Amino acid sequence: MPYNFSKIEKYWTKVWDENNTFKTKEDSSKEKFYQLEMFPYPSGKLHMGHVRNYSMGDVVARFKKMRGFNVLHPMGFDAFGLPAENAAIKHGVHPDKWTNENIKEMKNQFKEIGLSYDWDREVSTCHQDYYKWTQWLFLKFYEKGLAYKKNYAVNWCPSCETVLANEQVVNGLCERCDSSVTKKELDQWYFKITDYAQRLLDDIDKLDGWPDKVKVMQKNWIGRSEGAHVQFKIADSDKALKVFTTRPDTIFGATYMVLAPEHPYVKELVAGLEQEDEVNAFREKMNHLSEIDRTSTEAPKEGIFIGRYAINPLTNKQIPIYIANYVLIDYGTGAVMAVPAHDQRDFEFAKKYGIEITRVISSDDNRELEEAYTGDGVMVNSGDYNGMKASNAKKQIIDRLQEQGIGEKTINFRLRDWLISRQRFWGTPIPMIYCEDCGVVPVPEKDLPVLHPKTVDFTGKGGSPLESCSEFINTTCPKCGKPAKRESDTMDTFVDSSWYFLRYTDANNNKEIFDKEKAKYWMKVDQYIGGVEHAILHLLYARFFTKFMYDIGISPVDEPVENLLTQGMVLKDGAKMSKSKGNDVSPKEIIANYGVDTARLFVQFAAPPVRDLEWSDQGVEGCYRFLNRVYRLVEEMESRYTKNRELDMSKLDSIDKDMRYTINSVIKKVTIDIGERFSFNTAISSIMTLVNETYKYKEKENNEEVRNILLSHAIDAILITLAPFTPFITEELWHRIGNDESIHEQKWLEYDESAIVKDTVNVVLQVNGKVRDKIEVPSSIEKDELEKIALQSEKIAKFTEGKNIVKVIVIPKKLVNIVVK
Numbered sequence: 001m002p003y004n005f006s007k008i009e010k011y012w013t014k015v016w017d018e019n020n021t022f023k024t025k026e027d028s029s030k031e032k033f034y035q036l037e038m039f040p041y042p043s044g045k046l047h048m049g050h051v052r053n054y055s056m057g058d059v060v061a062r063f064k065k066m067r068g069f070n071v072l073h074p075m076g077f078d079a080f081g082l083p084a085e086n087a088a089i090k091h092g093v094h095p096d097k098w099t100n101e102n103i104k105e106m107k108n109q110f111k112e113i114g115l116s117y118d119w120d121r122e123v124s125t126c127h128q129d130y131y132k133w134t135q136w137l138f139l140k141f142y143e144k145g146l147a148y149k150k151n152y153a154v155n156w157c158p159s160c161e162t163v164l165a166n167e168q169v170v171n172g173l174c175e176r177c178d179s180s181v182t183k184k185e186l187d188q189w190y191f192k193i194t195d196y197a198q199r200l201l202d203d204i205d206k207l208d209g210w211p212d213k214v215k216v217m218q219k220n221w222i223g224r225s226e227g228a229h230v231q232f233k234i235a236d237s238d239k240a241l242k243v244f245t246t247r248p249d250t251i252f253g254a255t256y257m258v259l260a261p262e263h264p265y266v267k268e269l270v271a272g273l274e275q276e277d278e279v280n281a282f283r284e285k286m287n288h289l290s291e292i293d294r295t296s297t298e299a300p301k302e303g304i305f306i307g308r309y310a311i312n313p314l315t316n317k318q319i320p321i322y323i324a325n326y327v328l329i330d331y332g333t334g335a336v337m338a339v340p341a342h343d344q345r346d347f348e349f350a351k352k353y354g355i356e357i358t359r360v361i362s363s364d365d366n367r368e369l370e371e372a373y374t375g376d377g378v379m380v381n382s383g384d385y386n387g388m389k390a391s392n393a394k395k396q397i398i399d400r401l402q403e404q405g406i407g408e409k410t411i412n413f414r415l416r417d418w419l420i421s422r423q424r425f426w427g428t429p430i431p432m433i434y435c436e437d438c439g440v441v442p443v444p445e446k447d448l449p450v451l452h453p454k455t456v457d458f459t460g461k462g463g464s465p466l467e468s469c470s471e472f473i474n475t476t477c478p479k480c481g482k483p484a485k486r487e488s489d490t491m492d493t494f495v496d497s498s499w500y501f502l503r504y505t506d507a508n509n510n511k512e513i514f515d516k517e518k519a520k521y522w523m524k525v526d527q528y529i530g531g532v533e534h535a536i537l538h539l540l541y542a543r544f545f546t547k548f549m550y551d552i553g554i555s556p557v558d559e560p561v562e563n564l565l566t567q568g569m570v571l572k573d574g575a576k577m578s579k580s581k582g583n584d585v586s587p588k589e590i591i592a593n594y595g596v597d598t599a600r601l602f603v604q605f606a607a608p609p610v611r612d613l614e615w616s617d618q619g620v621e622g623c624y625r626f627l628n629r630v631y632r633l634v635e636e637m638e639s640r641y642t643k644n645r646e647l648d649m650s651k652l653d654s655i656d657k658d659m660r661y662t663i664n665s666v667i668k669k670v671t672i673d674i675g676e677r678f679s680f681n682t683a684i685s686s687i688m689t690l691v692n693e694t695y696k697y698k699e700k701e702n703n704e705e706v707r708n709i710l711l712s713h714a715i716d717a718i719l720i721t722l723a724p725f726t727p728f729i730t731e732e733l734w735h736r737i738g739n740d741e742s743i744h745e746q747k748w749l750e751y752d753e754s755a756i757v758k759d760t761v762n763v764v765l766q767v768n769g770k771v772r773d774k775i776e777v778p779s780s781i782e783k784d785e786l787e788k789i790a791l792q793s794e795k796i797a798k799f800t801e802g803k804n805i806v807k808v809i810v811i812p813k814k815l816v817n818i819v820v821k
Contacts, residue, residue, distance in 0.1 A: 002624075003631040005595030008732045013111055021742065022073065022116040026521045030070035034522050035061040036501055038530030038538070042077045042124075044102035046109045048570045048577055051587050052603040052613060055725075056567060056680070057529045058115045059604060062724035063674045065116075066748040072522050073116055074504040076123035077103050080131075080493045082160060082176050085426045088458040095426040096452070099126055113587070113596050114727040116744070121507040125496035126426070130503065132449035133513045134496055135431040137545070139442050140552055142432075146192040149440070153262045153329055154419060155291075156184035162423045162464075163188060172293050183262065183287045188421040189430055189489060193544050197222055197413040200543055209563030211610075214535045221536040223414020228398045230407040232257060232310040232337065235318055239265060241310055241335040244412045247342065248397045249390040252382040253360035254337040255350070257310045257321045258303065260329040261286040266306065269321070275307040279323065286325060294325040301326055301349040313406050314383070314397075324349060330416050340372065347372040361390045418541065420492040423464045425456060427490030435477035435484040444478050450486070464488050497538055498545035501525050501560055513554060520556040532566035539564075565678060568612035570603070577615070585615055597726035598624040604680040604725055627729055630691060630718060634733045637698070637715055640708045641737045651706050657759065659697045659710050663717050664755040666690040670721040671751065680725070687721050690714065720749050764815040765790050767799040783810045790816040 016022065026032075037057040040050065054075075061073035084095035091098070103124060110117060123130050141147035155164040159179035163186065168175045193200075201222045204215050227246035232254075234240060241257060259266055261283040270276045282304045286294065293299060303324030310321055326345055327336050340350035341359040347369070350357050359369065361377040379385040385393045401407025421430070429450040431443035443450055453472040456465045466472050466488040477484040505522040506514035530538075542560050549555035569576050572583040590599045601623040607613040652660065666686045673683035694714040700707065715737065723730040723743050734743035758779055763786065765773040773795040777786060787808050790796060796818065803820040810816050 002628050003729070005597065005627075005729070009112070009114070009596050009728045012728050012731050013114070017111060020120070021744070022118050023120055024070065024072050024118045026518060027070045028521070030068065032072065032522060032526075033061075033064040033069035034072045034524070034526045035064065036074070036504070036525045036528050038528070038534065039076045039078050039123075039497070039500065040106070041081055041083070042079050042099055042102040042106050043083065044105050046106065046113070046587050048585050048587055048590075048603065048615070051113060051599055052570055053529060053531075053567055054110070054115055055113065055600045055603060056565075056609055057527070058600075058727075059674065059680060059724040060527055060529075061116050062727065062744055063748070065744065066720070066723070066746060067675070068747065072121075072504065073118060074121040074123075074507070075110060075115070075117040075119070076121075076500060076504070077106070077125065078493065078497050078500075079103065079124045079126035080427045080490075080496055082162075082424065082426070085424055085458065088426075092458070094454065094456070096126065096454075099124075099426075109587075112591070113600065116727070121504050123500055123503050123507050125428070125493070125500065128449045128451060129510060130500075131428040131496070133503065134428045134491065134499075135443070135448050135450060136445060136513060137499065137549075138428075138431060138491070138495075139445065139448075141191055141548065142442055144548075144552070146195060146548070147189060148192065149187055149189050151185060151187050152419075153183045153185055154188055155181050156186075157181055160424075163419060163421055169291065172289070172291075180288070186421075188419055189432075189487075189491075191418040191420055191495075191544075193418045193541075194413060194415055196544050196547055197224070197415050198411075199547060200415075200540065203543070203547075203559060206559055207561075207564075210561075211532075211564060211566055214532060214539065214564060214566060217532075217535040218540055221415060221540065225412050225414075227410065227412060228401060228407050229333075229410045230313060230337065230401060232313060232335075234265075234269070234321070235309040235311055237269075237308075241265070241321075242333045243335045243337045244332045244410065245337060246412075247339070247394075248401070248407075249379065249382075249385075249393045250339040250342045250360055251312065251314045251337065251397065252379075252385075253339040253341050253358045254312050254319060255340060255356040255358055256319050256338045258324045258327045258336045258338050258346075258349075259306075259321060260327045260334040261323045261325075262329040263323070263334045266323060269308045270306050273307040275305065279304055279306050282323060289325065291328055295328065299325065301345060301352060303349060303353065305353075313401065313404070320355070322349075322353070331414065332412060341369060342372050342374055344372040344374070418492075418544075420495055421489040422492055423488075424490050425452070425458070425465045427493060428496060429466070429472075430487040430489050430491055432487040433475060433477060433484045434487070435480065435482060437482060438477050438479045438484075441477055441479050441484070447478070464490070466490070494537055494541050498541040499549065501528075501542070502546075502549070502555060516554065516556065519554075523555070523557045523560070524562045525560055527563045527565065528561040529565045529567060531569075535566075565609060567609050568607065570613050570615060572615040574614070590620060594620060594624045595627075595728070597627055597729045601627065601684065601726050605684040606681070608681055609678050626688060626691070627726065629695075630722070631729060631733065633691065633694060634715060634719070634736060637711055638737060640698075640711060641715060642708050642712050643738075645709060645713065647706065647709055651703050653702055655697070655700050655702055656706050656710060659693065659714070660752075660755045661758060662690060662693045663710070663713050664751040664753075667717055667721065667749050667751040668756065671748070674724065683721070684725060687718060690718055690721075694718065717749060719743060720746060761813045763790075763813065765793055765796055766815060766817040767796060768819060769817060772796055772799055779813060781812075783812060786810055786812065786816060790818065 035057055037054050061071050065071045079099050084099045087098045088095045155169050157164055157174040157179055159177045169181050174181055201224055225246050228248045230243050231240040270279045303322040306321050308321045309318040312319055338346040340346040340357045360381050362380045363373050363377050376391050379388045379390055379393050398409045431450045433441045435441055453469050456469050458465055473486050475484055475486050502514055506518045546555055546560040547558050550558040577584045602620045606619050669686045670683040673679040698711055719730045719734055731743050760776050761779045763775050763777055764771055773793050787810050800820050806819045806821055808818050
């Protein structure tokens, strides 16, 4: 009869909750371990990806606690965001109510699946005791000149009616609603992350415990390039176009200029020209295309001559100015010197529009160009630099530009400043006030937090409801006391999640953001687990915030995370589980039919943590059968289980020694697989082997006293090594065999190295590399003796008789290879 998992799980959930079993305090006498999984958005329901991700972290937390560490394992909710606002529009319920109901539901689900969280440290980013400090951090950024406002062409989702960061535009679509993204001019708040670009790049080398894939993604996103800023004067104008180039050696080949359609000079330059209407129509067309659509390598290069010319600073020739789809205003300066002979995009554009192509770097063949030549070579058509190697000419050309005051050596980054303004209600209000007399005024710290109003109309149109809420928007200037207006934008939710790991160290502090000494004890996060999709969003922003907080003296570390694991997805039928695809599996259903422990065991056993997991109903059933075997084994052993563990080694026969070997080798493997390799699936496989061997051993007829002691050892090993994976069944069985304390408070088992050394070993015998026999010999046998025994083998003799033995290769404890002719 199957074990009653439902009764067991409900009972122990209640016990752990009532006893506050997983509460953590600072303890300087113990080595700390900070285990953290990325906190979820409170959607209200857990999916199988949640179960896998969070039980993965729970395995580590429970294992480390049993290894003697003081473990911090907190949880909270990344609770601001658009879904709550959409629910308010659809159902007429305040986002606060909707969100808190979902938090309550998800918190109960977390407890039901046995996650060892210290709920006394819970943080929710939408609660005022948290976002007060998010607002406080904004003010600190503002004080240091790292928060600023400017008018800019931004990504705009017309459906969500909000601004999106570049990272939130996926294939030209809003990541939230899949609507096409356009451009819109708005006054926006930014964080000056570019001031930290070099440090963020340099310190990637400190991240030894991070996956190489994530580090490469961050390096590419930061995108450091060395080159020069060069001024191209505009003919018949007092203005000049500033460009950044990594190839100053190709300036002689610049035959046209390209501006981003959004470039601020364009409108002025075309005013009154015959091209004006055509240029403005092209600009409007570009306004409805995403950056992906415009810059994709597959996208056709489109542009238009604006009727004006620039002057090449080295050739003094006039070159036409175009606007084109492939130049973006927010990368570089929004102006590009086009060198079609040596840049493929410029080459394609020049061919399409009949623009001059001047080769300035020669290749070996010097045939007519069929595509841009981007390699190194010798300078040609370059005045005084002809005949020089192009790589050597770069420095001399930069020096010349600097002497003439029209250029300078510089470093450019792909990374843009972080746009944090959102035209939404359900986000952290930006703590700024606008006064007609005093201008932009920060909210005084004593007046934080700036709270959300409780009575708001959610129509879904016309921008943020905060704009039309007089209760919120109307205030007084803290400087002069006159009527003023609040900022109606709220912060990007990535701001909220950029520092939450520090708040966990002192989550209930209402006097300061956190106690520095507590943060010093717990930080860094020792193991962080989450999806690789956060590599250039959350993880980069978290590093930026940590460095800033370190600089202002409140964070004890300048990097937040020591070790990072990016887990794979849960798939079914080869695709990511999704309700829309009809291939999702409800954790509730699996738990109802098989129990929490089975669900937890399967998602850790079916694939290594970093790999995608393919769902298998048969695999779930297999895990369920295994746990029933464990339950029956302990039931059967209950009467034979003994606390006496003194083994008389002289009484052990070969069967006992083999069992002792199995117990200790499994303990060793599970210890290494969890603690060093993150190989949970192989750890579970080893435990399954131990269960099988224990079933066999208990039926052997040998010394009963020895057998019961070894069986008791085996039961301990099975339950303790299985406990991090399946906390409920192991807790129940641990108490069944007479223990009073929780199994999760037990010390992890140490393995006996001497037990893993076998008295005998199996050695393979080969003739000319082919296996001809296997023999069992003492593990301490000398090479000469092993060779002698091998040559005496009857099976070997059949293949060596009458032949000349050329040499004998002996690898102790493994094989003997006899080479004959």
